[in-house]
Amino acid sequence: MKTEDLIARLAADPVPRGAEPRTLFTLAAIGALGVVAALFFGLIGPRADFLQALQTWRFDYKFLVTLALAASASAVLVPLLYPESRANLRLLLIAPGLLALAVVIELATQPASVWAMSAVGKNMIKCLTIVPALGIVPLLFMLLVIRRGASPRPGWAGFAAGLVSGGLAATFYAANCTDDSPLFVATWYPVAVLMLGGLGAAAGKVIGRW
Amino acid sequence: MAATDLEETMANLMRAALAGDESAYADFLRHGTVAARRVITYRLGRASPVAPEDVVQETLLAVHLKRHTWRQSEPILPWFLSIARHKLVDACRRQRVRISVPIDDLAEFLAAPDATDSGADNQHIERAVEGLSEAQRKVVRSIAIEGRTIRETAAALAMKEGTVRVAFHRGLSALSQRFGRQT
Structure with missing residues (x-):
């Protein structure tokens, strides 16, 4: 086919353009939040002493880390939906940095004899199952957004999508989990989140092809 | 045409196209074809096993299918040339050709000399349609x-x-997907 003919044919394909990727991301994020909240409050729920726990910095700090993860990964994902934009991948270091800071404080203020116990905790199985399970639907939504976009780096976009989903899921799970030590959070949360990140990266490479 | 003029012309044509003006859209694609051909031909060089016009056509198809990823507040030429670069890298990877494509598409565009269409009737899309x-x-x-x-x-x-409209649009999407899978 001659290029000029192709142009004429493409101009005859009048299917209207869809919503902009940024708008789709916002819709997907709202939908994901709704689904995760419904699953969490329907099946799991916050821990019994939620209100007392809010008085302790270790409990509150978990939300700081997980929300920072969701926000920073979103800030990486959205530019990666457009062919000409560049994402600042260093933003992904914010949440690990915050977590490392809390670990240092914990190690400095707690005796070495309790470190191992705090790190292992009581809820590792729950953490490693509930976080990925809650994050699956958000990840699916984000992957659909990536598919509609035109990412210059679909693998990274998928990875960021996994971290957004993981951050969202972990935020809810943190309200249930009774292990508040930064040592526990730093040991198990990253494993759970990186499961979603790895899945997102692999799926993004396939689904984000264009 | 200088890059700033081309930028303005293409942005205006695309705005009209998005408002439903088919002939503006065809004009937009024509300007884009010239720009994409110029960069792609320059980058591939003379002895490449990748046919420049194939990449130009793949670029047009991708631009068409991804036109909702242009933000009207952003310049259109970098957007367009990024798509061309993406398709160029993709085509070279398929043919196992090593290529270095600089990140700054606009600088690349300004450096490239004009290229003309050979006018050849190329079989690239026809072959993909078979799949x-x-x-x-x-x-x-x-x-x-x-x-x-x-x-x-x-x-x-x-x-x-x-x-027919829906089938045509889906067919174009499938076509674009197939380009990525040919070896």
Whole structure:
């Protein structure tokens, strides 16, 4: 086919353009939040002493880390939906940095004899199952957004999508989990989140092809 | 045409196109073709096993299918040339050709000399059409290759016009996906 003919044919394909990727991301994020909240409050729920726990910095700090993860990964994902934009991948270091800071404080203020116990905790199985399970639907939504976009780096976009989903899921799970030590959070949360990140990266490479 | 003029011309044409002006859209694609051809030909060099015009056509198809990723607040030329670069890298990877494409598409564009269309009737898209599902193949062949309108195609294939439209659009998407899988 001659290029000029192709142009004429493409101009005859009048299917209207869809919503902009940024708008789709916002819709997907709202939908994901709704689904995760419904699953969490329907099946799991916050821990019994939620209100007392809010008085302790270790409990509150978990939300700081997980929300920072969701926000920073979103800030990486959205530019990666457009062919000409560049994402600042260093933003992904914010949440690990915050977590490392809390670990240092914990190690400095707690005796070495309790470190191992705090790190292992009581809820590792729950953490490693509930976080990925809650994050699956958000990840699916984000992957659909990536598919509609035109990412210059679909693998990274998928990875960021996994971290957004993981951050969202972990935020809810943190309200249930009774292990508040930064040592526990730093040991198990990253494993759970990186499961979603790895899945997102692999799926993004396939689904984000264009 | 200087890059700033081209930027303005293409942005205006695309705005008109998004408002439903088909001929503005065809003009937009024509300007884009010249720009994409210039960069792609320059980058591939003379002895490349990748045919520049194939990449130009893949670029047009991708631009068409991804036109909702242009933000009207952003310049259009970097957006357009990024898509061309993406398709160029993709085509070279398929042919196992090493290529270095600089990140700054606009600088690349300014450096490239003008290139002309050989006017060749190239078989790239026809070959890809063979891989589509039967219904999509019929519709895409009828419209994109034989040059019938949507209405004529609907009549010829005894389908509703809306169905033809959707099948054509899906067929173009599938076509674009198939380019990535050919080896």
